[in-house]
Every structure is written in C-alpha cells, then in structure tokens.
Amino acid sequence: MLELLQSIPFQPTWLALPVALPMAAAGLLLAVARLGFRQRFRLQRWIAGVVAGIHVLLALLILAHTLAGDEGARIVYQMGSWPAPFGITLIADSFTAIMLLMTALLVVAVVPYAAGTLDHHRESMGFYPLTLLLLMGMNGAYLAGDLFNLYVFFEVLLTSSFVLLTLGGTPGQINGGIRYVVLNLMASLVFLSAAGVAYGTLGTLNMAQMAQRMDIAPDAVRILLAGLMLVAFGSKAGLFPLFFWLPASYHTPHPVVTALFGGTLTKVGVYTLFRLFPLFFPGLLVAWQPLILTIAALTMLISVLAAFVQPTIRRLISFDIISQVGFMLLALGIALDPRAPVTGFALAAGIIFIVHNMLVKTALLMGGGVAELEMGSGNLGAIGGLAAKRPYLAGLFFVAAFSLAGIPPSSGFVSKLSLLQATIGVHQYWMAAVSLLVSLLTMMVMIRLWQYIFWGEFTTGHAQWTPLRKPWASWLTLGPITVLVALSLTMGIFFRPVLHVAQKAANQVLDRTGYIAAVAPLADVPVEPEFWEPPQ
C-alpha cells in the first residue's frame, strides 16, 4: 500500500492543491446555488463530498511521500520560485500530512451527515461552500511556512466558522456567536501582534529563518514571542484560562456544525503549538515545563469537573473537548524533557492522541446530535430511553464513549497508555496521577451521558418522538458514525503501524535543522542587531 502510493510521483507544486481545490470548489458551489430547487441541493452535496474525497487521496499521497526513507522526507514548495524568505513557502512533513488526512476524513464524514439532518434553509444558505472554505483555511494553516500566512489562513478558517456558527440565526446562535467572534478576534489580535514583534525584532516572518535567528536573539525577545504565541494559540486550542469562548458557543448551532467544529477547530490550535514551540523555543519548552504542565493539569481537571454539572448533551461534550486538549498539552510539555528514554516518544503519543480525539469526538457529537434532533431537546433531564427505539445508535455511542474514556480495544486506550508511559518515563508522577484521575472522571461523565440519553423509560423533550424526516436520513447519519467508530477500533487493534508513523512524524517535528535545511532561507538578509541601529 505504502509502496504503491510512493510509486506515484508527487510534484511539490501539488502542495498548493489542498488550498486551491476547496477554494475553487466553494466558488463552484456558490454558482450551483443558483440552480433549481432539487438539483441545487443534490449537486452541492455531491460536489462537496467528492472534493473532500479527493482531499483524502491527496493527503494519503502526501503522507506516503513524507514517510519515505528512514528519517522521513519533507516536501517544500516555494511559490513562484521566489527563494525563502521572500516568497510564500508551503511545507509538509508527516505530521502535516496526518492532520491533512484527518481533517479531510472528518469533512467526508460530515457531508452525508449534513445531507441527512440539515434543513433546506441552512443547506440553501451555503453550508457546503462554508465547510469547504473551512477546510481550505485549516489546510493552509497546516501547510503555511511563514507566520503571516499562518495568520491569514487562521482568519479564513475563523471567518467561515463564524458564519457556520450563526447559520440559521436563532437567538441562541446570535448570543453564542457574539461571544465566539469577540473572544476569537481578541486572540487573533494577540497573534497579529506576535507577528509584528517577530518582524520588528528578527527581521523575518519565514518560520525557518525565525528559528535560525531565535537562537541568537536575546532572551527577552524569545520570552515575549513565546508568551504571545502561547496566549494566542492557547486560546484557539482552548487551554485553561482562555477556553471560555468554546462552551459558550458550541451548543448553539445545528448539531452537524458542532460535530465539525468539535473534531477540527481546537486541534488546529494544538497543531500550531506542536509545530511552533519545538521549532522556535526548544529551550523554553524545557524551562517552562512547570508552567505548561500546570496549565495542562488545570485544563484537564477543571473542564472535566465542569462537564459533570452540564445539563445538556452538547454542553457536556464541549467541556469534554477542552479536557482532552489538556492531554495534548501534557504531551507537548514533556516532549523535550532531557530525562526521556526515547526522544520524541511523548510527542508521538500526543500526535496519536490528537488523531484518536478527532475521530471519537466527532463520532460522539454526531451521535449526540442525532439523539438531540430526534428527541427534540438536548436537555439531559428531559430525555431518556432512546436505546429502545435506536439500539444501533446506542451501541455506537457506547463504543465511542468508552473509546474516549480509554477502555482497552479502542484507540483511547492505546493513546492514553502511550502518553502515560511517556509521562512516567520522564518521572512526572503527579501529572501521571492527574491524567489517570481525569480518565476515570471522563469515564464517569460518559457513563452519565449514555445513561441519561439511552437508558431508562422512553421520554422526549417534546410531546412526541420526531424521527428524522427522510427515510434514508438515519443511514446517512449512522453510516459516518459507524466508519469513525470502526476507525477508532482499528487504530487500537493495529497499533504498531500507527505508532511507527507517529514516531516518525514526532521526530520530524523535533528535527529543527532538517526543517531549516529543507526551506533553506537566504542568509544574506541582515540580522536583527544591525537592522535596528538608528539611521545615520
């Protein structure tokens, strides 16, 4: 399989496709929206699904090529053949390819779910073009080789997510939307000022060149930039003191939008932290370890405790999203610990955890969304007993919930186990204890959720049970959930190749010199001290 994919040639130019293709397709969809009633919806669904499917193949191809050789390879595309740092640089390594693949997979899963559950109003107001624009923003953020393009792609994905969140315009969505937009805009401003500070002090925005100059920059510059980036991306990822935008808004839109956001958005922030911190601040990652681990522990604990008292399905899962981000930050915190027996194992565990989380969280939110749509309410106190009407959904939700908690044959078990091994390997026994406690609490939360939705006497929030209108709709919704849950189980059972790929990706992320050599920025642009001498 891998050899077959590697035998297909890959031009570096094709790295622009994950950005260009969804943008072109979104434009095409907006043109299709002018057609007559039935064709309009059918064509939009099919085009969106096919484009997302092409992305999966493209990401697989990139993954196969970045895995070539013992060390793995990087694909670099300098747009218009302008040498770095003057042109736009796109760069992909195995971690990028993994994230591209997972995001494309989730969009493939979301499109049929949307076709099954969305009302005509939301479909005609442009759900599919917006989803493709979101995909474009995320792909660009994964591939960007300089800080300002990263900012621009973040804004692309945020802007599409703003519109997706308020699509439909109910009072709750407007209320949640204002909080979401304002808090994310503030985080973007912090990111933008980080870019300004970086350009003013280092004289470049190309990430490879920034990494080069970060070594000779004074401590104050490094600390300032690291702090700004931690605040900016920590807010996007949903870390402890900055996560309030997430539970304030994720329960308001249509369930399909929540499923898409819950699987992807926070993970883009985590990806950026994973990419930038080992590249720019390998020293600070060790020096700031107590700070990072404290944030990770508080993120995990506080949000899992908050999840206990949430009264509705999606509010509960929203808090659980944040608690899982804490595990990922834990992996970053111990990634460069000098006591680690195997370099990069902690980061590999973090990458596996991200992949596991994207699969399972989306499956849970999709399952919860079906329950909420059919029962007419997500209020845990008012509903119950859906297992009698939908035994298959109950089973799928059960497996997904226990995968999230970390029960053996699932991806949750292997990812938590490897993370725990890495944590104990660097003698962080307190963090190991906290992560075990949070796993236990997560299981209790999941049991509570499953019990309230599926167990007991059949009651609904409305006067009567409203199964999804279209007869084929239930299969369009159950199909993607089945695929995601099956992938999670497969990942848990065939863990060896997954660990192999993740280990290679983690080593590539930690290999700074390789990254800088691959981009090869021109060295004759003057470095910071000369640059800042006052004009004569």
Next chain:
Amino acid sequence: MTTIVLGLLVATLLATGSYMVMRRGQIKLILGLGLLTHGVNLMLFGSGALLRGATPIFKDKDNFAQELATRAFADPLPQALILTAIVISFGLTAFIVVLVSRRDALTGSDLVPGELARYINAQDPFHTAGGQDISEVLFSDASDDYDILQFELDEIYDRKEPLPVDATDTTVESSTAE
C-alpha cells in the same frame, strides 16, 4: 522620537480598546474592537524601521542586502501586512455589527448581560432581587454577581419558541408609533 510617539499611541489605543471591550454596551464593544485592531495595526507599522522620506522601492535588485544595510529604502513588508490585517479586521467588524444589530432586533436592547432583565424580572427564577427591580440589582455598581443569571439567560435564548410579547421593550413600540 517617532518610535516613542508611535509606542505611546499604540499603548493608548490598546488600553482604551481593552477598557471599551470590557464595558457592557454592545456599541462600546464594537468601538473597542475597532480601537484594538487599530492599535495592533500601528504596532505592525512600527515593526519595520520608520524612515523619514524613504520610498519602499529598492533600486538595485541584485544588491538587495547592501541597500537594506545602508537603509536606502523603507521596508515595504509591514505596509503589505497592515493592508491585509485592515481588510480582515474590516470584514470581521462588519460581521460583528450585523450580529449585534440582529441581537438588538431580537431583544430590543443593546445591553450585554441583562438584555432580558425585564423578562427575568417578570419570572425572577432565583428570587435574587428579593422583590426589588432586578435590573437595578444587575446594573448597580455594587453588584457583580450577575453571572449566576447568565445561565438562565442562555436557557431563555435556547428556547425554540419566540419570546412572549411582554418581554420585549415597550419603547420600541412607542418609537415605531412616532
């Protein structure tokens, strides 16, 4: 000198913007976000060295490094960055204005946490006000515990049915009558 003035200007804009964002009215929120984005844009502007009278054009393409070192031209990159940032913040501000006006249409008020104070007053879910008008409790400076009502507000927003007529502002009707 220019740098100090620019720094002070950026600091003033950021401080004013942060203060405005943290106040209750939604118009103040929009103005505050505008000030914040201006502050950050000016900061980007200052990140290329400020040169008086130099154009952002370099004359000799093959001798880029030396021209940069002798500061023969102003750095064009920050200006390109600001242009992008301005466009983005302009679009987002427009989006927030739409959201706020939509919420204004839905609730008949522009106050952030207590939009539905009148409605709560009629129901008074927690009997927090103890008989007095809850909007006085909410907006008096001595009180900072309106957060417990935030959740109740969410519940009202999450309703599927439209709000009862007596919940909306009576001044809206009188203004349309004029």
